[in-house]
Amino acid sequence: LISIILPTYNELGNVVALIADILSELKDHCLEIIVVDDNSPDGTYGAVSAIRDPRVKIFQRTEERGLAKSVRYGLERAQGDICIVMGSDFNHQPKYLKFMIQSLSDFDCVSASRYLKGGGMENQLRYVLSGIFNRFTRFMIGGSLTDYQYCFFAIRKQVLIQCDYDKIFWGFGDYNIRLFYYLLRMKARILEFPAQNGRRRAGRGNRRFIRVFFQYAISVLQLACLRNAETKAG
Ligand SMILES: Nc1nc2c(ncn2[C@@H]2O[C@H](COP(=O)(O)OP(=O)(O)OP(=O)(O)O)[C@@H](O)[C@H]2O)c(=O)[nH]1
Ligand SMILES: [Mg+2]
Numbered sequence: 001l002i003s004i005i006l007p008t009y010n011e012l013g014n015v016v017a018l019i020a021d022i023l024s025e026l027k028d029h030c031l032e033i034i035v036v037d038d039n040s041p042d043g044t045y046g047a048v049s050a051i052r053d054p055r056v057k058i059f060q061r062t063e064e065r066g067l068a069k070s071v072r073y074g075l076e077r078a079q080g081d082i083c084i085v086m087g088s089d090f091n092h093q094p095k096y097l098k099f100m101i102q103s104l105s106d107f108d109c110v111s112a113s114r115y116l117k118g119g120g121m122e123n124q125l126r127y128v129l130s131g132i133f134n135r136f137t138r139f140m141i142g143g144s145l146t147d148y149q150y151c152f153f154a155i156r157k158q159v160l161i162q163c164d165y166d167k168i169f170w171g172f173g174d175y176n177i178r179l180f181y182y183l184l185r186m187k188a189r190i191l192e193f194p195a196q197n198g199r200r201r202a203g204r205g206n207r208r209f210i211r212v213f214f215q216y217a218i219s220v221l222q223l224a225c226l227r228n229a230e231t232k233a234g
Contacts, residue, residue: 006221106191119147
């Protein structure tokens with residue numbers, strides 16, 4: 001069983017079409033789609049609930065809002081031995097899913113990268129800034145990955161459950177940096193493949209770029225300190 005986790009916040013114009021695309025792309029696979037909605041005011045929950053397909057499950061969180069906590073919520077409810085996390089706005093394209101699932105037979109985690117040859121994104125300013133930030137991340141926390149913050153990956157449940165979720169799942173997409181830090185420390189085998197960022201079809205995405213940038217920078221510095229302390233401790 002493959003579990004696909006889709007966190008949503010105001011994705012009424014995207015998520016229903018995305019689910020249809022995923023179901024069609026993976027029609028030969030046994031899967032469940034777990035949508036975790038943070039009480040979106042636009043009616044995302046109602047639209048997904050109206051999908052009459054037992055493979056599609058929707059959960060609504062009302063206590064707090066947050067991407068990383070929603071992903072955790074979905075992962076904790078996932079029943080598959082393969083979990084895939086992706087956004088629900090078409091930035092992460094379903095056409096890569098088959099490759100990701102196939103490649104997991106030789107790896108613990110398969111992650112999309114905009115920074116391998118063949119990958120990329122339309123917004124050039126964001127592409128360059130995220131690229132610089134990824135280099136900074138690599139320098140500070142180690143590893144040889146090219147994209148630590150894209151949040152589009154498939155992972156074996158067996159490997160995932162060895163991680164301490166409390167240390168990873170908080171904040172926005174910075175949880176991805178922490179997850180990869182701990183996976184690399186566990187010597188998990190991570191494969192990156194080149195991916196083109198898809199165009200958001202509807203709605204407005206994350207507009208708090210500056211805030212998110214600082215949040216990510218703080219996360220990297222925290223991990224660098226941890227790495228330093230661990231190196232000293234031997
Ligand atoms: N459950 C939940 N999902 C969220 C939250 N914030 C964002 N998301 C979802 O997480 C994914 C990534 O968020 P986006 O707003 O697209 O961030 P982004 O890709 O950096 O921004 P754009 O490039 O504008 O799309 C989307 O599927 C969102 O719906 C949240 O607080 N809770
Ligand atoms: Mg997006």
